[in-house]
Amino acid sequence: MWAYIARRIFSASIVLTLAIFLVFILINEVGDPAASTLGPNAGPEAIADFKAKQGLDRPLMVQFASFLGVGRCVREASPAWSEDDSERGYCGLLQGDFGESFSHNEQVASVIGNRLPRTLLLGIVALVFELLLGLGVGIFAALRRNTLIDTGLMSAAYFGISLPTFVTGPIFLIVFCFLYGWFPLGGYGIDAADHLRHAILPGLTLAIIGAATYARVMRGELVEVLQSDFVRTARAKGLPASRVSMHAIRNALIPIVTMIGMSLPLLVGGAIITEKIFGWPGMGMLAIESIANLDSPVVMGVVVVFAVAVQIGNLIADIAVAALDPRVRLDASG
Amino acid sequence: MTHSTPKTEETPEIASTKTRRQLENLGCLATFVVGVIFLIGFIVLLPERPDGPRYGGAESEPHSGGTFVFQHESNVRTLDPHIAYDELSGMAIRLMFDGLLDYDFESNLVPSIATQMPTVSEDGKVFRFHLRQGVRFHPMPGLPEGRELVAEDVRYSMMRLMSKEVGSPGFPFYSAIEGAPAYHEGETDDVPGIVVIDDYTIEFRLTEPDQTFLNVMAMPFAYPIPRENVEAHGSEVKFHPVGVGPFRFEGWERGVQLTFTRNDHYFRDDRPRPDRMVFLENVTRELASLRFQNGDIDTIHRQSPSDYRFYRDSEAWAPYRVEFPRMSTFGIGMNCEMEPFTNRHIRRAIAFSLDRAGWSRARSGRMLEAGQILPPGMPGHDENLAEAQRFDLDIAREEMRLAGHPDGLDEPVPFWITGQDDTSRQYGELLQADLQQIGIEVDLEFVSFATYLEETGKPNTVPAFFTGWNLDFPDPSNFIDILFHQRAIHEQHSENRAFYRNDEMDAILDRARSMTDREARLDLYRQANAIIANDAPWAFTYYPLSMELWQPYVRGYAPHPVYSEDYRNLWLDLPRQRLARSLAGRGTGVPAAFFALPGWR
Secondary structure, X not given: OXXXXXXXXXXXXXXXXXXXXXXXHHHHHOOOHHHHHHOOOOOHHHHHHHHHHHOOOOOHHHHHHHHHOOOEOOOOOOOOOOOOHHHOOEXXXXXXXXXXXXXXXXXXXXHHHHHHHHHHHHHHHHHHHHHHHHHHHHXXXXXXXXXXXXXHHHHHHHHHHOOOHHHHHHHHHHHHHHHOOOOOOOOOOOXXXXXXHHHHHHHHHHHHHHHHHHHXXXXXXXXXXXXXXXXXXXXHOOOOHHHHHHHHHHHHOHHHHHHHHHHHHHHHHOOHXXXXXXXXXXXXXXXXXXXXXXXXXXXXXXXXXXXXXXXXXXXXXXXXXXXXXXXXXXXXXX | OHHHOOHHHHHHHHHHHHHHHHHHHHHHHHXXXXXXXXXXXXXXXXXXXXXXXXXXXXXXXXXXXXEEEEEOOOOOOOOOOOOOOXXXXXXXXXXXXXOOEEEOOOOOEEEOOEOOOOEEOOOOOEEEEEEOOOOEOOOEOOEOXXXXXXXXXXXXHHHHHHOOOOOOOOHHHHOOEOOHHHHHOOOOOOOOOEEEEEOOEEEEEEOOOOOOHHHHHOXXXXXXXXXXXXXXXXXXXXXXOOOOOOEEEEEEEOOOEEEEEEOOOOOOOOOOOOOEEEEEOOOOHHXXXXXXXXXXXXXXXXXXXXXXXXXHHOOOOHHHEEEEEOOEEEEXXXXXXXXXXXXXXXXXXXXXXXXXXXXXXXXXXXXXXXXXXXXXXXXXXXXXXXXXXXXXXXXXXXXXXXXOOOOOOOOOEEEEEEOOOHHHHHHHHHHHHHHHOOOXXXXXXXXXXXXXXXXXXXOOOOOEEEEEEEOOOOOOHHHHHHHHOHHHOOOOOOOOOOOOOOHHHHHHHHHHHHOOOHHXXXXXXXXXXXXXXXXXXXXXXXXXXEEEEEOOOEEOOOOOXXXXXXXXXXXXXXXXXXXXXXXXXXXXXXXXXXHOOHHHO
């Protein structure tokens, strides 16, 4: 198991480096962050100053090396920076230093640290809705398979999968917040209870597609498990129907665990459209803003966080499945 | 237990399964029917959208109190006036800071911290400011009562602004101060051009006479800040602003909201009224409009096209809205050093072929037709400019003939346009249709704003492009000198993106720069304005119109001609607003229909 995890971490680090490299090249090739940060009225002197200060006047590969932290520090904002060239240390990703945002005038780590908890809150609320709705509907439908209820619920799920958040979001907003006034009209709120109240509707918007997917997967799995030999044996031995269902459901949950693990990056990365519609100031909004402003340090920070979350999510899913299903052995070769 | 079940019992069990299934199907059908009825009821009972303000206000004398809530669709970048160069940060900074000079509502410079307009020496190079006594900074670490602002604070702030370490984008505006460039480069420790005479007198010496120095001193970059606060907070000072302005900083939940409280020791006669100001960040315009109609935001300043039409046509909102041109000009820039735009007649043909009224119709009338670089309201703008560009196909065709291309150009011409949204696409299509009339085929190239800034600043790179300019300060030099003087042509980052070279006009501009007689100076700018309209390095398209709305209980607000969304002078009709806030609040569960009853208007 440990050998497996070590192998996974090794391959993950390669994928991460590649992803970071790619995004770094892309974001730095599309335009001039100096011009877009300082705005259209900035003069050439201001732009040159900005570039020198941020080290943007160096070749791209040198910039990438110092972004990673294998080149001398050029960012004056960094703790490793010093006036004296010989005393200059290294600053970069490897030193845990994401750099400084151009447009926020703040450390990237602090910008992300600000946004991440908000996005996590929204993600968790959405996940809870997804699981409650999705699993409930899936189990209910599977236990009553091939009835009208099953058909009805599964059609509803199909409908749900096909509803994009940019349709449901504004409808929810206008109907429940604006016209009926049952929920706050977007935003994030000011204290914990308020945050939660603000998270309900965007959470629900996000959850609809996920819930419908969970419902369909759950139903499919459960129907299959219910037809398997061990269920038939249990029934034949006279186990009460409710006990049989419990056993079947536990077995059908294994792919769901994988799905939850895979959805971790979405919890962290935020939901760009939903956050925008509901004015939820999370990672998704940060990502589009930073791309629009060519705020490359923040974009890189978001990419790193997202890529790490993808890797961790997959790893957790694999380990959890191995723990739940004795037939899966992680150490077996391949 | 069950293995002993007699066979005879199987039949009733199957039967019961069958009935159960039937029952379930029946139940399901019933649930479905009830659900549909509920949904229909829900839709039928849907409260109507309110067509006017939910809360009124009574006529009364200006008084203090209340909380004013405003918003923007993006987030504030910094609260350091020496760094901030975006409109949004400016909105927050204007609440907390004041400078030596300010603008009144007619764009005239007026003294603010200064007691009067500065005395200017004969040669126009030395400006002496006298400061008011008793102007107090807000409380700061170690000084819970704040302290009085003195001339040394002004000097300290100017030096901070000019230091390379702070990296202010505003430095170039102040580079005419004697010794400023050397200090900026770190060659000297002092700026000889800034002299503190005594606690309430300070003098600025310039290397060359420049009348716009007064405008520059009114910019937020020159707002004084206390040294103690910078030293206490170091690089974090942008989160702990201390100024002398009408409101004090209270808190900032990043990305969500900023709050300010009233400064009861404010030095100017126009005292701030609301107890608190709340500035919501990251509220999209659609959301803002809904919250505004709901009564939990007090003003909005940007609308989506459909919201714009709603408010424009709404009679109920008519008394609480204003539409005015922003101080900006948009147009099509043409690189005068690149074919086919080296030919002045081609440029003029394009300028006369744009059906600006049609553009305006396509944008629901949210713009004024533009025929010169200076927008209405800007000193130097000439209502009756004979050379002004306008839509006239006969002139356009005549110009094409003079250019030697009576049947149009053979090759399509690339035009750069920024953004991929509907608006830019629409403008692109309008341009294509208009230029087709004179036989020019437009090849639209969509690029990002950053690419546009980078590439159009290089010589011989981009032949034509959609462009625009927002003012830094209300002086014609801020448009004409920056956009069309040869000084603004560089190998990179040229501001003169049309690469327009006209020695005669440059001479006029250089003369105007140092002129102290305002009327004579404006006359020169009127000449330059006419030359540019006539030579058409840009084909001017429109001046954008901006619509602002406020709640009936918001009083004394008028859009400032220089500062966008400047909320320092308003007051609130208190009792009604309190009612509004407690009722509309955040998700109180009271159906909106309730508020829409006529009694609440």
